[in-house]
Amino acid sequence: QTWMAWPHRKDLYEDLLPDVQKGYVAVAKAISEFEPVTMVAHPKHANTARKMLGNHAIVVEIPINDCWARDSGPTFVQNADGTGAGVSWHFNAWGGKHAPFDKDDELAGRILENQGMQMRRSWLHCEGGSLCCDGEGTLIVTETSILNPNRNPGVSKAFAEAELKEMLGVEKV
16 A cells, blocks of 8 residues: 655645645555545645545645655565564654754654554664665665754665665675
8 A cells, every 4th residue: 555644734734735735645546546645734634635535535634844755754565474564664754954854754653653553763764765675685765864964864785775774684784
């Protein structure tokens, strides 16, 4: 299934917020033709999300700061026994670009709890959208999103790679 997060912050999107929300509805509608969509919505905005999404997504109420589930949500992985799990990275809104981000930092764990899935909590600040696995043991990652001083200051490339390998079960970064 696809997980998305509902945009609601007028301070970020200003007059564009209604158009941004319509865009999210269009994306959810397109995806829902092929697989289920679950939309995380801040409890104060969940009714609006339900009304606009109709039957194209299930709305789950979880406090969030912003709508970038690709970066702040879990990275889903498979355990050796075939069961699902997820990695909860630390998320600091792309190095503090927007505030607050405390609820987005908690999003991955809350989604995994909602799904009854095992959580692997990493110490690494990471955006899930910077990761791409080939399913055969290789990870491609945007290096600047991991080694940038506003995300993981003082962390060496080798140390970050070791954590990525441990969390994702990959052999090569």
